[in-house]
Amino acid sequence: MNEKYPFNQIEKRWQKFWQETDAFGADTATRPDRKFYCLTMFPYPSGTMHVGHGRNYIMGDVLTRYKRARGFSVLSPMGWDAFGLPAENAAKTLGIHPREATTRNINHMKQQLLSWGVGYDWQREVATCHPDYYRWTQWIFLLFHQRGLAYQKKAPVNWCELCTTLANEEVLPDGTCERCGRKVRKKALNQWFFKITEYAQRLLEDLELLPQWPEKVRHMQANWIGxxxxxxxxxxxxxxxxxxxxxxxxxxxxxxxxxxxxxxxxxxxxxxxxxxxxxxxxxxxxxxxxxxxxxxxxxxxxxxxxxxxxxxxxxxxxxxxxxxxxxxxxxxxxxxxxxxxxxxxxxxxxxxxxxxxxxxxxxxxxxxxxxxxxxxxxxxxxxxxxxxxxxxxxxxxxxxxxxxxxxxxxxxxxxxxxRIRDWLISRQRYWGAPVPIIHCETCGAVPVPEQDLPVRLPENVDFKAETGNPLAACDEFVNTICPACGKPARRETDTLAQWLCSCWYFLRYVNPRMEDAPFDSDDVNFWLPVDQYIGGIEHAVLHLLYSRFVVKVLHDAGLTAFKEPFAALFTQGMICKRSDKDGQLYKMSKSKGNVVSPDELVREYGADTLRMYTLFIGPPEKDAEWNDRGIEGAARFLRRLWRLVYNQHAILQDDGTTPVPAHQMPEATRSLYRKLHETIRDCTRDIEEHFHFNTAIARIMELLNAIESFDMEQDTRASDHAVFRSAVRSLIQMLAPFAPHISEELWQETGGAPGIMEAGWPALDEAALERDNVEIVVQINGKLRARIQLAAGLPPADAEKAVLQNEHVQRQLAGHQIRKVIVVPDKLVNIAVK
RNA sequence: GCCUGGGUGGCGGAAUGGCAGACGCAUCGGACUUAAAAUCCGAUGAGCAAUAGCUCGUGAGGGUUCGACUCCCUCCCCAGGCACCA
CATH class of the missing domain: 3.90.740.10 (Valyl/Leucyl/Isoleucyl-tRNA synthetase, editing domain)
Known part of the structure; x- marks a missing residue:
């Protein structure tokens, strides 16, 4: 074992190990009560992610690893919301095909995710721009069309010079474009809509089926439906x-x-x-x-x-x-x-x-x-x-x-x-899924037959034109024949909004390579609803409302048994940083110049340290301010843990001895044993109940503090060492979801088999929590006046007597008349006096 | 205007009716070192006090309670959502 914590080496090794052992593959689970679908919103492949993006994926990873350790069959997939305007604009200005730019960005971002040690079932990776995927986006459009929920009408629509048409949800309250900030005007155009208004009442009502969603998000949706x-x-x-x-x-x-x-x-x-x-x-x-x-x-x-x-x-x-x-x-x-x-x-x-x-x-x-x-x-x-x-x-x-x-x-x-209006789903752009419709002079708007899907995007397109949809200028794409009458006809050149591509991806993950259907209903009914969805609050209305709508339509078509896609939702806060320019606090962005690159931090401190600080920064649902020096604390903690295992390497090897029952332990040993089990109790609760990873980590830090002050010189018996060993190894297990690489390494160094998630989660020993003596807080008129050690479980009358007999308390009471004494067993005695 | 969160040390934050400030950052003092870094030990809400200790303190004011950061009422401030939606 190395004396210095060699994060660089061990992180690469364990990442390889997880990959080779398919540690994050979803097994073929059979028990619905032991399955856990953990979904983190898939990103738009913009090219590179900062620490604020990282927070999202790290949190999902903590949950994934924790649930695996608890014995759940976990589905934890990742993919790419890969259609979108930036890639098309790059094509215009730089002459790079959107497909090429997107692929390059995906590769880089995937490397970032891997370098953070975030584990996914990569066999299930999807990208919305792949024909194998958008074929089924088109299929969903046709399903809506067939059910009378997709229609075309000439209407004044929100028009942005750069982003073309926008849904109402994409226009900010000040009348500017959500994406590029340009002024949005009304323009009368023939456009495709989905009849979300027909589902307004159900979308509103069924919010009640979502008690595990933040009230704020339910509220925002109710407001939007109006x-x-x-x-x-x-x-x-x-x-x-x-x-x-x-x-x-x-x-x-x-x-x-x-x-x-x-x-x-x-x-x-x-x-x-x-x-x-x-x-x-x-x-x-x-x-x-x-x-x-x-x-x-x-x-x-x-x-x-x-x-x-x-x-x-x-x-x-x-x-x-x-x-x-x-x-x-x-x-x-x-x-x-x-x-x-x-x-x-x-x-x-x-x-x-x-x-x-x-x-x-x-x-x-x-x-x-x-x-x-x-x-x-x-x-x-x-x-x-x-x-x-x-x-x-x-x-x-x-x-x-x-x-x-x-x-x-x-x-x-x-x-x-x-208040809600129908959902405008067509866009006048190239880089999207083509609307699968053919316009025929005699038959009108004819749906492309299912067997002809996907309607593929043509590769040879001229992006140089200043304005207009490049698709409309592509003759080989536009000219076709009518599937109904066989006469020459023209293809619809609008493409489907990005939002439509991203509102069903969580279904495709279940059967990502299926060729004759978007998903298998039985499989989807097993894995969904998603047990935990994690993402940003900015999708509170758009993505989350659309996804709910699409699932309801699929449900009505008999394709899913569930009515709501996401049983629980967690919206994490943004990471902000003070701008060097004006000292104000802003959400991280290139334009504000306050972006922190995780890649550099991984190089300098390692992924585990980055993860620890990211999680420790504050309660995950709240915005947090990134402090460049704060990461030192996380680094120090991991180095201390490494040194502890290094220094006590011999004692930490399993020699077969086990702790004696708690009441037989020497006081110092018993106290460490108690601290260990208090940590197991609190850390588990913090993860399970509120995702309070910041306090869970604080508990683990406290445990390390207690372990370090345990005096090995004094308690030298094998059974004391067994308690010490149990404390260190349980600490490593509890740390594993947060800092997985170092945990795997130290787990192995202390005699564990590779693959710490397989080792389960430390079990709570209720007996360890018991005490012989407790500290009683003594208050006089509600003010703290003394602390007294008393035997645990003392009846209130005896506790009162003991407190009143205490010298210090008597001094305080001198000259006063006792009116009332309140006893909270094993905790507190409050004496009300005149 | 309506609705939803929130306001606690120098900073991030803990504590959901019972010891306010866990854990960490920063700062100060000390040890180690030729020196620095790293590491370790100690101090660290404010005020008073030689000490024991005392007083004050969770946005403001009031209330309930033996006891309030926590519950109730009124108000102020910050963030977010909706808004000429009839």
């Missing part, structure tokens, strides 16, 4: 008789409607303009709205504007006629694109009414105790007034009856509205 309960009420246009339904969450304010507001894109606007009877200014206003970017128009501080149409609508509740306005604050995409305006009780309507001098009619009287602020709409509850038959009733209580009234008279219905 369910509102209310009523649809059918107004109609007096002048034309056209229906004009509205959605409202406040039917209780129906008697306070003083005008109707519709979106500039509302169909009635077109009808009005076509009729030629529109008042002056209407056409101009509509045109103006159309030219303002969506984000600007829906900004909070955007002034409310509108124009009167000359038409009026009939309020079916009270027969009143109110004017119809076109306004910039009503959105066509939500509800019916028309709003019944109640200025007295809605702030937006109030602001608009004030601007255009429209009447404000109160129908709910503010509470006398919390009166409405002047100059504002009253949105609270109270008795209804000016509301015909409903006068005097509380608005909340009357809600139901109002809807029933509308229902009975057939001018309204209870209704539910969702």
């Amino acid at each position: 369910r509102s309960e209310g009523a649809q009420i059918n107004f109609s246009i007096i002048e034309t008789g056209d229906p004009c339904p509205v959605f409202t969450t406040r039917p209780d304010t129906i008697y306070g409607v003083t005008f109707m507001a519709i979106a500039p894109e509302h169909p009635l606007v077109e009808k009005l303009l076509a009729a030629g009877s529109a008042p002056e200014g209407v056409a101009e206003f509509v045109e103006e709205c159309r030219n303002i970017p969506a984000a600007e128009r829906s900004a909070e501080d955007a002034p409310k504007k509108g124009v009167f149409t000359g038409w009026h609508v009939l309020n079916p509740f009270n027969g009143e006629q109110v004017p119809l306005w076109i306004t910039n604050y009503v959105l066509m995409e939500y509800g019916t694109g028309a709003v019944m305006a109640v200025p007295a009780h809605d702030q937006r309507d109030y602001d608009f009414a004030r601007t255009y001098k429209l009447p404000i009619k109160e129908v709910i009287r503010p509470d006398a105790e919390k009166p409405a602020e002047t100059g504002q709409a009253y949105t609270g509850d109270g008795p209804m007034v000016n509301s015909g038959p409903f006068d005097g009733r509380n608005n909340r209580e009357a809600m139901h009856d109002l809807i029933r009234f509308a229902h009975d008279k057939q001018f309204g219905e209870s209704a539910i509205s969702y």
Whole structure:
């Protein structure tokens, strides 16, 4: 054994060992209760990973190794979210084919993962850009198409000059592109959508099936789906008789409607303009709205504007006629694109009414105790007034009856509205899975027959063109024949969004090389749902919502037994670092110049040290600040452990002796034995319950401190050495998930067989935790006054007596009168005095 | 505005009704060394005190309790999500 800790040597050796023994291969498990599917979000192969990315994979690896030691059959695969824009942009600027650039990046990142000692079943590796994979992405598209869930429509879509079309989820709240930061505009284009809105209710409801997801993520998804309960009420246009339904969450304010507001894109606007009877200014206003970017128009501080149409609508509740306005604050995409305006009780309507001098009619009287602020709409509850038959009733209580009234008279219905919109899945780019559709002049949009999949990306493509999709310019790809009628036809040149490729990869891992189906239902039903999914919070809505949606559709198609793909989710915090430029704390990124390279640290300290510091940095769900000097602590700890094994090498060899029962041990030995089992208890709990790897490691450090202060000169019997040996070897076992290379090496040095995960997990000896004496904390009026050693398990009355007899305590009590004594057995005595 | 987290030493953080600051970083003092690095030993919340010890201290204020970082109420600040969504 080397005196100095030769991390470089041993890390390479054990990485080779794991590879050669297929240590991370998923065995053919048979017991569902002993299987564990541990999934870490697969990366986009950007080229190189920093320590922040590393945190993710290291955490997954800790869990994988721990579960293996606990005897679970573990599936722990890795792959590549390999389609995407950066590779295509590189093709444009550098002339490297996206396939080539992607392959190169994958190779480098795989080397990084291997150098960290992160273990995966590489036999199951997938890359979404491989035809063997995207064939089944296309197959899933066709399944959606067949089930009426994929459709094409010309619609104003989010358009980014660089990234082409974007899903709503990809547009940031400030109206910029999530990926490149450019301003997003609306552009009318023919696009493919998935009907995620049809699944809105189930996606919302089934969040309740996910108690092991962070509440925050469930909340964000619920927010995104945005369910509102209310009523649809059918107004109609007096002048034309056209229906004009509205959605409202406040039917209780129906008697306070003083005008109707519709979106500039509302169909009635077109009808009005076509009729030629529109008042002056209407056409101009509509045109103006159309030219303002969506984000600007829906900004909070955007002034409310509108124009009167000359038409009026009939309020079916009270027969009143109110004017119809076109306004910039009503959105066509939500509800019916028309709003019944109640200025007295809605702030937006109030602001608009004030601007255009429209009447404000109160129908709910503010509470006398919390009166409405002047100059504002009253949105609270109270008795209804000016509301015909409903006068005097509380608005909340009357809600139901109002809807029933509308229902009975057939001018309204209870209704539910969702904020979520259909999912835009097509992109005008080369580097993606082609949408498997053929456009035929006679047959329309015809799905590519299943046996013709995959629709392969052509290799010979010109990336030099400034704009436009290179696929559309590739004649050999575009020109084909219609599978239905055999006439010449054109292929769809849009490709599928990256999100669609990545929302089913966890199914493909189960049968990665299957040729006649994306996966085998029985196999998938065995391994899924994923037992633990680990990834970044940035996917809280996009990836996680899409994946849930796709699995629900597969479930409905009878392909999976489960409704939810991920039973438990863990979202790890980001690693941040102060920027050298401005001293501010930022998420690591090249542009901020605060990236820490794990490769250098592996060279300088070894992978185990990097892993230890990464895990010790703080609670894993929280963001953490990288401290360049902090890694020294982890390095010191591992060096100390190495030196201990080196120095005590002879004693650590198994000589067949075992510890005597705890109560027969000398005090120092017994105390070490107790510390060992406290560590086993706490370390196991920290890993299992909260993923608190930082505290689990702290416990192991404490154990090493205790081992080091164990005096070998004093306790020299073989049975004392057996306790010492047991403490060191158990420590190594507990350290193995965190620092696997050094643990394997030291395990072997202390007589263990190679492959420490096979050796299981240290067993807890409850008897070791018992004590003869305990330290009792003595408080007077809740303040710490003394600590007293007492026999363990003393009845409260005896403990009280012993404490009161204590000299020090008596001194403290002098001149006071005891009112009450509280005894917490084996822990604390609190004396309340006057 | 609504919702969700969070606020503890010089720093990262422990403690979920019972000894606040585990573990680590940094700093200071000491040992070893020709010297440095590495390593080891000790100190390290603030204030008072010669010492024993005392007082204060977990964003602010109040409450519940024998006892509150922890539970309840009000407020302030920070981060994140949603938001002209009717």
